[in-house]
Amino acid sequence: EAGVAQSPRYKIIEKRQSVAFWCNPISGHATLYWYQQILGQGPKLLIQFQNNGVVDDSQLPKDRFSAERLKGVDSTLKIQPAKLEDSAVYLCASSWRGRNQETQYFGPGTRLLVL
Amino acid sequence: KNQVEQSPQSLIILEGKNCTLQCNYTVSPFSNLRWYKQDTGRGPVSLTIMTFSENTKSNGRYTATLDADTKQSSLHITASQLSDSASYICVLRSNDYKLSFGAGTTVTVRA
Numbered sequence: 001e002a003g004v005a006q007s008p009r010y011k012i013i014e015k016r017q018s019v020a021f022w023c024n025p026i027s028g029h030a031t032l033y034w035y036q037q038i039l040g041q042g043p044k045l046l047i048q049f050q051n052n053g054v055v056d057d058s059q060l061p062k063d064r065f066s067a068e069r070l071k072g073v074d075s076t077l078k079i080q081p082a083k084l085e086d087s088a089v090y091l092c093a094s095s096w097r098g099r100n101q102e103t104q105y106f107g108p109g110t111r112l113l114v115l
Numbered sequence: 116k117n118q119v120e121q122s123p124q125s126l127i128i129l130e131g132k133n134c135t136l137q138c139n140y141t142v143s144p145f146s147n148l149r150w151y152k153q154d155t156g157r158g159p160v161s162l163t164i165m166t167f168s169e170n171t172k173s174n175g176r177y178t179a180t181l182d183a184d185t186k187q188s189s190l191h192i193t194a195s196q197l198s199d200s201a202s203y204i205c206v207l208r209s210n211d212y213k214l215s216f217g218a219g220t221t222v223t224v225r226a
Binding site: 043101107 | 119146147156157158159160161164166204206208212213214216217218219
């Protein structure tokens with residue numbers, strides 16, 4: 001079974017520029033998550049999708065971050081404009097239906113450096 | 116204040132030795148507690164999951180314990196191998212399905 005795919009793996013941009021990350025979840029997984037992991041910290045949930053609907057985006061900085069999952073499969077996360085403090089690894093994860101005991105499967109992450 | 120605190124922040128052990136990682140939490144009530152292993156440059160991978168009523172769960176050389184009275188969990192690694200070098204993250208799922216992540220413990224196993 002193919003895992004969660006993310007691209008790009010690395011991205012370096014200057015502050016105030018825009019950047020977009022792409023995620024392809026495990027086939028058939030209805031629930032998709034985007035996390036931000038700052039160096040030395042655990043992941044922080046940014047947004048959770050159930051199919052193409054948003055379940056939780058309470059920690060998403062909506063003034064600069066946006067995400068979509070238009071067809072309920074792939075998802076993109078965008079930052080516009082980027083700030084220095086956005087430097088982090090952005091992890092995408094998916095699970096079957098998002099239920100309580102289900103395992104989340106994580107992608108390798110996109111490492112973002114904002115200069 | 117983070118609801119999940121892990122200690123130590125990092126540790127170094129010799130190959131073949133055992134070690135124990137700690138996770139203290141304030142999330143209550145909670146549905147389950149997981150330990151994840153995150154290799155450098157990779158996403159986290161689930162090692163164990165325990166519901167609030169379970170005391171211990173093993174996965175090969177990894178054994179997790181849970182004491183709901185003291186709100187503590189531990190992850191014990193037996194006979195460590197070089198491939199155990201990674202960050203280990205404790206994660207609790209509250210009853211409203213919210214996840215709380217610890218900052219992780221970085222383990223380095225040396226030959």
